[in-house]
Amino acid sequence: MPLRAHSDSYLAISMFYPPSAETRAVMVSRLLAALPQRWLIAHGASPFFRQDPSAAPGAQAGPREFLPLPAPGLAPVAARLAKKGLPFVQQSPDRYRAWIKPASQAITSWLTTQPNPPRAILGVGQPWSSLLAATRVSQNTGLPLLAYFSDPWYDSLGLNRPVDSLSQALHRRWEAQVVEQAAKLLFPCQDLAELVMAKYPPEQWAKMRIIPHSFDPSRYPDFAPDSQGIKYVRFLGSFYQKLTPLPLLRGLRLALEASPAAFKQVRFQFIGPDSDYFQNAPELSDLPQGLVSFLPPVPYQESLDLMAASHSLLLIDPEIPTCPLLLSKLVDYLGANRPLCGVCTQGHTQRLLAELGAWSAPYQEPQAIAEMLIQIAEAPSQPVQLDQTLRASYSVQEVAERFQAVLDE
Numbered sequence: 001m002p003l004r005a006h007s008d009s010y011l012a013i014s015m016f017y018p019p020s021a022e023t024r025a026v027m028v029s030r031l032l033a034a035l036p037q038r039w040l041i042a043h044g045a046s047p048f049f050r051q052d053p054s055a056a057p058g059a060q061a062g063p064r065e066f067l068p069l070p071a072p073g074l075a076p077v078a079a080r081l082a083k084k085g086l087p088f089v090q091q092s093p094d095r096y097r098a099w100i101k102p103a104s105q106a107i108t109s110w111l112t113t114q115p116n117p118p119r120a121i122l123g124v125g126q127p128w129s130s131l132l133a134a135t136r137v138s139q140n141t142g143l144p145l146l147a148y149f150s151d152p153w154y155d156s157l158g159l160n161r162p163v164d165s166l167s168q169a170l171h172r173r174w175e176a177q178v179v180e181q182a183a184k185l186l187f188p189c190q191d192l193a194e195l196v197m198a199k200y201p202p203e204q205w206a207k208m209r210i211i212p213h214s215f216d217p218s219r220y221p222d223f224a225p226d227s228q229g230i231k232y233v234r235f236l237g238s239f240y241q242k243l244t245p246l247p248l249l250r251g252l253r254l255a256l257e258a259s260p261a262a263f264k265q266v267r268f269q270f271i272g273p274d275s276d277y278f279q280n281a282p283e284l285s286d287l288p289q290g291l292v293s294f295l296p297p298v299p300y301q302e303s304l305d306l307m308a309a310s311h312s313l314l315l316i317d318p319e320i321p322t323c324p325l326l327l328s329k330l331v332d333y334l335g336a337n338r339p340l341c342g343v344c345t346q347g348h349t350q351r352l353l354a355e356l357g358a359w360s361a362p363y364q365e366p367q368a369i370a371e372m373l374i375q376i377a378e379a380p381s382q383p384v385q386l387d388q389t390l391r392a393s394y395s396v397q398e399v400a401e402r403f404q405a406v407l408d409e
Contacts, residue, residue, distance in 0.1 A: 008038060008112075008116075008119070009038045009039075009040070009116045009117065009118045009119060009120060009146070010037055010038070010039050010040070010118045010120055010121075010377055010407070011039070011040045011041075011042065011107075011118040011120070011121045011122065011137075011143070012028065012032060012039055012040070012041045012042070012109070012121075012122040012124070013042045013043075013057075013103075013107065013121060013123050013124065013131075013133055013134040013137065014028045014041070014042075014122075014124040014130055015043060015044040015071060015096060015124075015126075015127050015129065015130035016028070016041050016043065016044065016049070017043035017044075017066075017098070018052075018053070018054060018055045018056040018057070018128075019051045019052060019053050019056060020044075020049045020050070020051065020052075020055070020261075020404065021050040021051060021052035021055050021217055021299075021300065022049070022284065023047070023328050024124060024126065024150060025055055025298060026055050026328075027214075027328055028124055029055070029056065029057045029252070030037070030057045030214060030215075030216055030342045030396055031059050031211075031214060031396065031399060031400060031403060032057075032060075032064075033057035033058065033061060034061055034214075034395075034396045034399075034400035035061055035062060035400055035403070035404065036061045036062045036405075037407075038062055038063045038064075038065075038116070039062065039063075039065075039071060040064075040065050040067070040110075040111075040114065041064060041065070041066050041067070042066075042067040042069060042078050042103070042106075042107045042110070043066070043068055043069070044068070044071030044096065044099060044103075044130070044403055045065070045068035045069060045070055045071060045117075045132060046070065046071040047074075049071070052297045052299050052300050053299075054300045054301035054302070055299075055300040057290055058216075058218075067106070067107065067110050068105045068237065069102070069106055070099075070102075070106075071096055071099050071228030071335060072096070072098045072099060085133050092167070092170065093096040093127070093128035093129060093132065093153075093170070093171055093174055093291050094126070094129055095126055095127070096127050096130070097127035097129055099129050099130075099133065100129050100132050100133045101136075102288055103133045104133045104136035104137050104202075105257055107133070107137050107397065108136075108137055108140045108141060108296075109315050111137075111141060111143075113360070117141075117143070118143060118272070119143075119407075120144045120145070120146055120183070120407070121134050121137055121138050121141075121143050121144070121146065122134070122144050122146045123135060123145055123146065123147050123148065123178075124138075124146065124148045124150065124152060125147070125151075125153065125178075126150055126151055126172075127151060128153060128174065128175075129148060131148075131149075131178055132177075132178065133181075134147070134171045134198075135158065135177060135178050135181045136292055137261070138181055138182075138249045139181065144183035144184075145178075145181050145182045145184075146186060146406070147178050147179070147184070147186065148186040148187075148211070148294065149185065149186065149187050149192065149193075149196055150188060150328075151192070151233060151272070151325065152192060152196055152324065152325075153174075153175045154168070154171045154172045154175045154231045155170060155195050155196060155198075155217060159389060161337075169362070169378055172199075174301065175196075175207070176200075179197075179200055179207075180204075182207060183207065184207050184209055184406060184409075185207045185208050185209070186202070186209050186210075186211045186406070187208065187209075187210055187211070188210070188211065188212045188213050188326040189210060189324070189325070189326035189348050191322045191324035191325075191326075191347060191348045192326070192348075193208050193210065194324075195201065195324045199351075208305055208364070209406050210328055210332065210402075211398075211399065211402055211403050211406065212323060212393075212394055212399055212402075213326060213328045213394065213395055213398040213402035214308070214394055214395060214396075214398075214399035214400070215331050215334055215395060215396065216332060216335065216396045217335055217395055217396075218308070219301065219304050219307055219310075219335065219351065220304050220305075220308045220335050220336050220337070221307055221308050221398060222268050222308070222407060223309065223337070223338065223382075224269060224383075225381050225382075226309070227383075229265050229313075230265055230266075230267055231265055231266045231267070231311035231343070231381065232267050232269060232305075232306075232309065232310050232311050233266060233267070233268050233269070233310065233311055233312045233313075233314055233376060234268075234270075234271060234306060234313055234314060235268075235269070235270045235271065235272070235313075235315075235316065236271045236272060236298075236303045236306060236307065236313075236329065236332075237271075237272050237274070237279055237315040237329045238273055238274055239272065239274040239277070239278070240271050240274070240318075241320045241321070242277065242318040242320060243255075243316060243317070244319075244393075245270055245278055245281075245320040246278070246281060246283055246317075246362040247316070247343050247366070247369060248268075248314065248316060248367040248369060248373075249281065249283035249284060249287075249292070249345050249354055249369070250283055250285065250369070251290075251343070251361070251366045251368075251369025251370045251372070251373055252268070252368035252369075252370070252373055253287065253366075253370075254265070254293070254366055254367060255369075255370035255371075255373040255374050255377075256287065256288075256367075258290065258341055258370060258374065259374050259377070259378075262289075262377040262378050263291065263377050264357065265312070266291070266376075266377045267290065267292075267293065268291060268292045268293070269293050269295055270292070270293070270294045270295065270300060270316075271295045271296070271297065271303070272296075272297050273296070273297045273304065274295070275294035275295060275296070276294055278294055279294050293381075294296045302344060304332065304335065304336065304396065306312070307332065307333060307335070307336035307338065308336045308337075308338065310336070310338050310357075311338070311339070311376075311379075311381050312339040312340065312342075312376050312379075313333040313336065313338050313339070313340055313341070314339050314341055314342070314344065315324065315327065315329065315330055315333070315340065315341070315342035315343070315344070315349060315353070316343045316363070317342070317343065317344045317349050317350075317363060318345070319345065319364075320345060321345065321346065322345060322346050322347045322352075323344070323345045323346070323347035323348060323349055323350075324348055324354075324401065325347070325348060325349070328350055329348060330349060330352065331394050333385075334356075334391050334394050335395075337384050337386065337391065338384060339358065339359070339360040339376070339384060339386070340358035340359070340386070341355065341360065341372055341373075342358065342359070342360040342361075342378050343360075343361060343362075343363045343369055344360045344361070344362060344363065345363055347361075347363070353388055355387060356386050356387050356390055356391065357385050357387050358377060358386065359372045359376060359387055360372070368376075
């Protein structure tokens, strides 16, 4: 039954929300914390979610009310089949498929108890099950849907694993359902918006709005050089099938051959949940002991502290012809206000680093990576040469103003 919307109340549906440590939890909660309206926040809850209290955004600008809903994930049998690579098991649309129906029903019922129903629904994907649940709630209540695509959906199904034709057809249909239902379609950058929307008619393009990821400048300490003069070049984040440190390591071997003295005080650290997988990579065999370290993940606030204490921060694009993503890691790095360097493919990261005045090199050119690394090693730790006007446009205050303008339309 259609609800009568209230002018200063909104609903957010996001599978991940603090204390979950997922990137989406940090991204969504930071933006909502900066907004003054009353927000109802429905999110997944599971003992299997990695927890991190430091991922919480701090004080909220307006009142908040939370509805945590159990997130079942994959059943044991499905999990075993998924490990064996059975098509479709984790792609319908993802491991949280079973959450869609009970969550959409519970959220719809919850809304009927509210004295002031929300003006609109913000649905966040990924995971896509979260966005499909938001679409159903919008259909059930008649409330307008703001659909946020943090990543490509149908267009990126082959990024991590081969996809069967049935999954492709279903994802294409599900994505179209969300696009057609949405009053607004939100993307973190123009490249991603154009990739996703290339399949759709002009009337759907009119719904597009760009709301980038953001950083909170209050979360970072000031830079202080290492007391022993060590220059730490750090990567903080996850690796996966097509995003690895190997291109960087190949370039580093060439850099050491060309200028070994430049790296005597430099240390490369890869910090994240999958880093130990590369401990025995052949690319490490000829490198000096201690030059490169692979370390486990740290709590979110500690990761920000490490960013702020780095000589330089390292970005690595997935090894694909063109990358249309605004990496949330890059925006976190911007908050630290430290020099940036990227091993990039063509696309958004490469262009943004150039606009910021940062270093970058193509992932398929080890010699260019080597030259970049020598420049980094020889550079002083101060001053930071980033375009500060462009950097400030990603601060949470400015991004919240952009999002507020969308809410006011």
